[in-house]
Amino acid sequence: MPFRALRFLSELRHNERVCLVLREHAIIPLLKVVFWMLFLFATASLETLIRTYVPLASEALPSAIIAVIRSVFIITAALGLLIVWVMYYLNVQIITNERIVDINQKSLLQHKTSELNLDRFQDVSTEMNGPLPNLFNYGNVRVQTAGEMENFIFENIPDPHHVAKIILELYEQIRKERPQLPHE
């Protein structure tokens, strides 16, 4: 895992090691996949209904047009699934013993990388709202930073309480190593 994480980080610092690599919980892209599967099912059902109950649909020209429209719908679903996969794969957070890196793919061409040194960490909170997050144990982790840096929010990550605990433990470790850091 650390070897692959280096693909995201320009380099690891001296004595730095990767502790966690996070993506959003698999249920999130899975729900989107289910949506596209339902879309395809609806397409197939609609075509069957039209061919069964519309006599005109059995003629050559309307039948050919229906088949072309079916292909259009299937290609649209393939494109939708590709985008779901790309957006899931490209959004990742990396937690090392020294910093937190948030790689945020906001859209296909909007890519943002933010970095927070753990010695600038102030507070971490978690939230799990709704039945699905509680059932599948996923939620948001909010990392509050010192000064004017924007806060980090990791959305829909698995086991957010455990992640928050790890961040706190890493911060405590840094405080022990660097006692000159200002206390809370």
Added chain:
Amino acid sequence: MDTIGPIVNLIFHLFMGFVILMSGTALFALLRFGQSRLVGVLTAIFYIALVSSLYSQALLIINQI
């Protein structure tokens, strides 16, 4: 009736132009920013093969119109 085939052909190819643009953007992002080049290349190969087969099927049907 003779004009329906070319119109369907045009609309379909306009749609495919949009699909190619969006797919190209997605695959570019995957290859440019992705963790693993291999995953990006395999995804691209699989996706292009799938869409190409769907496109050629649709083209065969359109040629019959």
